Amino acid sequence: xxxxxxxxLRAVLPVRDLRQCVQRLALGWREVAPAQAAIVSAIRPGExxxxxxxxxxxxxxxxxxxxxxxSGAWSDDDVLKxxxxxxxxxxxxxxxxxxxxxxxxxxxxxxxxxxGASPKSPPAEGFGELGEASDRLLQQAISLDQVAxxxxxxxxxxxxxxxxxxxxxxxxxxxxxxPLATISGRVQMLLKDEQDPDRRQALSxxxxxxxxxxxxxxxxxxxxxxxxxxxxxxxxxxxxxxxxGVFSSRRDAQGCTIRLTVDDSVPVxxxxxxxxxxxxxxxxxxxxxxxEGGEIFITARAGGQAASEPSALLSVAxxxxxxxxxxxxxxxxxxxxxxxxxxxxxxxxxxxxxxVSNHGGRIEVDCGSSESVCxxxxxxxxx
Amino acid sequence: xxxxxxxxxxxxxxxxxxxxxxxxxxxxxLIRDILEADGRFEVRVANNGFDAGMMVKEYHPDIIVLDVMxxxxxxxxxxxxVRSDSSLDDVKIICISGMVEQDKIGELRDAGANDFMQKPxxxxxxxxxxxxxxxxxxxxx
Numbered sequence: 001x002x003x004x005x006x007x008x009l010r011a012v013l014p015v016r017d018l019r020q021c022v023q024r025l026a027l028g029w030r031e032v033a034p035a036q037a038a039i040v041s042a043i044r045p046g047e048x049x050x051x052x053x054x055x056x057x058x059x060x061x062x063x064x065x066x067x068x069x070x071s072g073a074w075s076d077d078d079v080l081k082x083x084x085x086x087x088x089x090x091x092x093x094x095x096x097x098x099x100x101x102x103x104x105x106x107x108x109x110x111x112x113x114x115x116g117a118s119p120k121s122p123p124a125e126g127f128g129e130l131g132e133a134s135d136r137l138l139q140q141a142i143s144l145d146q147v148a149x150x151x152x153x154x155x156x157x158x159x160x161x162x163x164x165x166x167x168x169x170x171x172x173x174x175x176x177x178x179p180l181a182t183i184s185g186r187v188q189m190l191l192k193d194e195q196d197p198d199r200r201q202a203l204s205x206x207x208x209x210x211x212x213x214x215x216x217x218x219x220x221x222x223x224x225x226x227x228x229x230x231x232x233x234x235x236x237x238x239x240x241x242x243x244x245g246v247f248s249s250r251r252d253a254q255g256c257t258i259r260l261t262v263d264d265s266v267p268v269x270x271x272x273x274x275x276x277x278x279x280x281x282x283x284x285x286x287x288x289x290x291x292e293g294g295e296i297f298i299t300a301r302a303g304g305q306a307a308s309e310p311s312a313l314l315s316v317a318x319x320x321x322x323x324x325x326x327x328x329x330x331x332x333x334x335x336x337x338x339x340x341x342x343x344x345x346x347x348x349x350x351x352x353x354x355x356v357s358n359h360g361g362r363i364e365v366d367c368g369s370s371e372s373v374c375x376x377x378x379x380x381x382x383x
Numbered sequence: 384x385x386x387x388x389x390x391x392x393x394x395x396x397x398x399x400x401x402x403x404x405x406x407x408x409x410x411x412x413l414i415r416d417i418l419e420a421d422g423r424f425e426v427r428v429a430n431n432g433f434d435a436g437m438m439v440k441e442y443h444p445d446i447i448v449l450d451v452m453x454x455x456x457x458x459x460x461x462x463x464x465v466r467s468d469s470s471l472d473d474v475k476i477i478c479i480s481g482m483v484e485q486d487k488i489g490e491l492r493d494a495g496a497n498d499f500m501q502k503p504x505x506x507x508x509x510x511x512x513x514x515x516x517x518x519x520x521x522x523x524x
Contacts (some may be wrong), residue, residue, distance in 0.1 A: 073464075149482035160420075173481060174452060174481045174482070176478075176481075177481025177502040178405075178409075178410055178481065178501065178502065178504045178505065179409070180408040180411050181407075181410055181413070181481075181502035181504065182407070182409045182410050182503075183415065183502035183503070184504075185413040185414075185503065185504070185506050186413060188505065188506040188507075189416065189417065189420065189506060210503055211503075214501075214502075214503050217481070221481075221484065222480070225484050226480075226484070227484055227485040227486050228486050245461075335472075
């Protein structure tokens with residue numbers, strides 16, 4: 001479900017403009033409130049987060065068309081009054097559309113009010129709706145970047161958490177391999193002299209399982225300590241074609257369709273093997289989610305989403321059942337699999353995150369609809 | 384035989400001298416058993432990098448089976464030290480480790496390791512790799 005705040009945002013103004021708008025307002029802030037300006041200038045746009053409105057703001061400064069309307073310590077009532085009184089300001093023939101507090105390090109530091117371009121009445125209930133929507137934001141803490149990109153429920157992997165998991169996994173992986181080598185080796189030696197078929201079978205099973213653990217640890221290590229990418233300039237479309245070839249029989253067996261919207265050529269700078277792993281993992285993830293007749297939509301575009309972003313875009317979406325709250329929370333965790341326990345290792349997306357990060361790219365998931373999930377990868381281009 | 388039970392000259396017995404270095408004693412014993420069962424190797428063991436360094440000079444093995452993650456100095460350093468001593472040029476080194484990072488494995492080879500095997504390994508593959516390095520005919524089973 002798209003949050004109400006996002007819907008409000010979409011209704012209010014072209015959302016891509018929001019970021020500029022906030023930045024412009026923040027510049028105005030610098031002139032009048034040095035202490036807060038220091039905070040604002042210390043916040044890089046990617047770190048700026050939106051949280052709540054009204055009561056969550058300790059010391060909001062309100063801006064209208066880039067000018068400070070008021071600043072200082074405001075109570076809820078003051079905020080409401082100011083907003084309602086705003087209609088009486090002939091100079092500002094527009095209604096308040098959105099209250100955006102700034103927070104830094106989890107603390108509210110102030111806020112801005114955005115105003116629509118055309119005059120509207122600012123009824124109290126309108127503010128109530130904004131406040132309610134903002135309260136949802138308090139819980140979700142959606143980053144400004146995501147809103148500015150005009151997208152809904154966007155999931156971005158928690159890098160610090162994944163790094164911690166990787167650190168743990170790498171340490172555990174190394175330690176487990178030693179006893180595993182002893183078990184595996186002893187089993188092989190016992191097998192050499194064992195004649196009894198049942199006992200041979202049992203020993204073979206033990207040996208086979210140690211290899212299974214070894215492969216799991218190998219996957220863990222690829223997530224935790226992957227080889228440094230060997231970068232070359234390659235065409236993402238060519239790699240995509242190769243990977244699609246590998247999946248063709250499984251796609252047909254599952255009765256799924258893969259629809260492509262792909263530029264003729266999408267130059268990227270990448271380690272080809274690792275890029276293949278990312279594409280494979282995303283397609284596999286979608287196939288796993290789909291029932292017979294499901295569809296996967298793959299987009300590959302040169303130039304990413306915005307002209308200003310020097311990256312290529314790869315997106316893999318499907319019309320599967322969407323993500324549960326739990327799945328959203330653990331989507332990129334190693335060993336987390338949405339499927340039945342024991343089926344699949346749940347490593348695909350962990351590896352994707354690691355590889356994309358190592359390439360200096362970005363991966364995010366749009367799960368705005370309950371009936372679709374879209375993975376977007378922004379990949380660096382040659383250059 | 385010497386008093387300590389170690390053959391005085393491995394070449395006399397036709398056996399090749401192997402030094403197994405790993406801090407995991409169970410694993411060291413496993414490799415010792417594997418090599419002794421094979422019958423073509425005389426085996427000594429060390430559990431850390433320091434002992435390994437001492438024994439390389441004293442024992443002058445034909446081959447070192449070297450764990451990379453040792454408690455004191457790491458396997459890469461052991462490789463470098465062996466390779467910096469020209470009197471040990473003929474010593475072959477095969478590293479064993481749980482690591483799967485290709486760049487780290489590359490570093491080991493750069494430091495002078497002749498081969499690398501990932502833990503857990505296939506017993507026969509280890510013996511085959513050692514035989515290949517020592518130009519010893521592998522046993523056909």
